[in-house]
Amino acid sequence: MAEIGLPDDEITTWVDATAFSGQKFDALAAHASQGENIFFLTMGKERFGELMGVETFVRVRDTTGAAVPENDLFAGLR
Numbered sequence: 001m002a003e004i005g006l007p008d009d010e011i012t013t014w015v016d017a018t019a020f021s022g023q024k025f026d027a028l029a030a031h032a033s034q035g036e037n038i039f040f041l042t043m044g045k046e047r048f049g050e051l052m053g054v055e056t057f058v059r060v061r062d063t064t065g066a067a068v069p070e071n072d073l074f075a076g077l078r
Helices: 018-030 032-042 044-052
Strands: 013-016 054-057
Touching: 018 032, 018 044, 032 044
Parallel strands: none
Antiparallel strands: 013 054
């Protein structure tokens, strides 16, 4: 199976989005164009939330000086 995404050491931001995983699941299920992602829908909402509840990002350019890793996309901007 091909790897998806980047190695963990390249990720700079980890955001817990488990509170929205049900909405994320429903949105994926509502789009016929997401047929290639049907595997994720077969696992049910609870398991989907466990596996897909964290969103990851890579800070490409930094003008804030905020430390990494971070868990807030707006860190250093307040």
